[in-house]
């Protein structure tokens with residue numbers, strides 16, 4: 001059997017002597033590695049299968065790390081990692097201690113900018129290019145951005161700025177017609193029109209063919225013909241939007257044709273002006289289940305390679321599913337309920353809502369700031385907008401939440417899915433800051449359910465409050481609570497006692513209530529009897545309950561899957577201070593002041609002291625050392 005070419009690749013320089021035939025063989029081997037590794041580890045299979053040739057051509061023509069390549073979002077950078085010295089570690093993809101699923105500067109000199117949130121690549125690439133120019137250095141800078149990420153506003157801020165400057169910057173638009181789902185918006189429709197235009201190389205070929213047939217009667221005709229070609233090119237150039245923004249548009253070109261890709265990259269890399277190369281690719285290329293279902297295989301869990309079947313993890317409905325089902329029930333009765341997503345209808349559980357209420361679901365593309373202010377506009381007209389955005393991605397719309405919604409006290413409901421520790425997506429995706437970034441905002445109520453059943457009650461309550469409300473819950477399943485058939489109101493700002501005790505009390509929030517309850521069971525076996533209270537609200541705090549707990553127990557433990565800085569425990573600390581309850585011994589358990597890496601969620605929780613065993617150990621030590629018990 002011929003030796004694997006992939007086994008000879010330790011860095012991009014190992015591509016230099018490979019022929020087109022060998023590069024094409026290499027592409028096949030990389031696809032095999034992607035499919036089998038992601039079938040085991042999970043990950044972003046379809047996006048990476050779509051950029052195999054593009055990435056090979058990039059590293060064949062541009063000399064990374066001297067030349068800089070920035071990947072937008074970076075979920076499609078696995079091939080880049082395989083070609084830049086991480087082939088041997090690729091089996092550790094997204095595993096604790098293994099390589100990240102996104103570019104990370106600390107992981108490799110080839111990862112010039114850390115990404116994970118969309119639409120930032122042109123900004124950072126331009127920054128690198130301008131720094132280069134200021135230093136008088138010479139190297140190429142390339143940003144690779146997808147059609148979905150091009151629906152994000154920051155991309156236009158950067159295009160606008162770059163187009164104004166005459167500097168060497170290459171933007172590669174990786175257009176596979178897909179975000180996570182089918183792409184939305186006018187930009188996507190524009191790109192669709194371009195995709196059907198004759199490819200640049202065909203038009204160029206046709207014009208040159210015509211020019212060659214004109215009898216050679218002196219330069220004047222050829223010069224005229226060249227001018228015609230240029231003006232014709234201008235007219236035919238489908239990328240007029242980008243040309244008007246100051247970019248030289250090249251494309252559309254076949255993103256799976258290595259020859260074309262390398263020819264265009266060699267031609268454009270020495271141009272000292274911003275160039276946008278429009279590359280057409282197929283998301284999931286080379287693995288038919290992913291080609292057929294690029295949305296399912298966008299970010300996929302472990303699956304069977306032969307059948308393409310994704311391994312299911314149980315029948316317990318996830319928090320996301322309970323949210324989606326509950327919202328449908330509420331929307332059936334309340335016509336004012338509107339749902340808004342930022343390109344994540346599937347991930348936020350809104351597919352069913354979209355199918356039943358197509359006129360009341362708005363997918364704005366990867367445009368979280370716009371999503372929030374759009375909701376504000378709707379709310380001024382009596383609608384009840386429910387904006388479902390992952391906790392980490394809502395960070396992008398902070399001013400909109402504060403200034404456009406809460407300052408005006410508009411009745412918008414924020415659903416922060418993927419809150420807390422998310423898992424294998426790692427530091428760019430953990431939703432561990434939202435208690436801290438939302439708590440300072442006046443007028444905002446912040447709730448977090450202890451289980452799926454309480455989520456449905458909280459969602460219903462939020463639709464009746466006529467004010468800004470945020471509800472946050474983690475990725476995946478909760479404790480698996482029975483869903484009560486009758487959805488009830490929850491009294492605003494009120495917590496609930498779940499378990500009596502004598503020596504201490506847990507005052508815990510959201511997904512940390514169940515682990516606290518389990519920790520209380522462990523402590524009981526060690527002679528420490530801890531009560532458990534489900535706080536329910538981060539804001540407003542339940543002052544009446546806290547006064548009672550302070551007098552009845554004196555030892556309070558808060559537990560949250562949020563950073564301690566400015567989080568839920570800090571809210572309780574501030575309360576104790578304001579009330580001058582100086583006798584209270586308060587232990588705050590939560591996440592440290594550092595970025596949590598990627599890994600299995602349960603492992604990361606344990607690693608950060610938030611598993612029942614670790615919680616129990618911390619409380620046992622605290623109770624003993626604080627003299628609260630024997």
Ligand SMILES: Cc1ncc(C[n+]2csc(CCOP(=O)(O)OP(=O)(O)O)c2C)c(N)n1
Pocket residue numbers: 047073075076116117118145146147148149150174176178179180283298342343344366368393396
């Ligand atoms: C600010 C932000 N919002 C949402 C996401 C979630 N997300 C990750 S990839 C993606 C779709 C990107 O589409 P595209 O740029 O076309 O890349 P493709 O997967 O098609 O290669 C989305 C919405 C994100 N990473 N960042």
Ligand SMILES: CC(=O)[C@@H](O)[C@H](O)COP(=O)(O)O
Pocket residue numbers: 073075116180298299347418425475
């Ligand atoms: C790359 C990206 O940001 C999304 O694909 C994200 O990884 C989706 O996360 P979930 O798998 O939790 O929906």
Ligand SMILES: [Mg+2]
Pocket residue numbers: 146147148174175176177178179
């Ligand atoms: Mg895409």
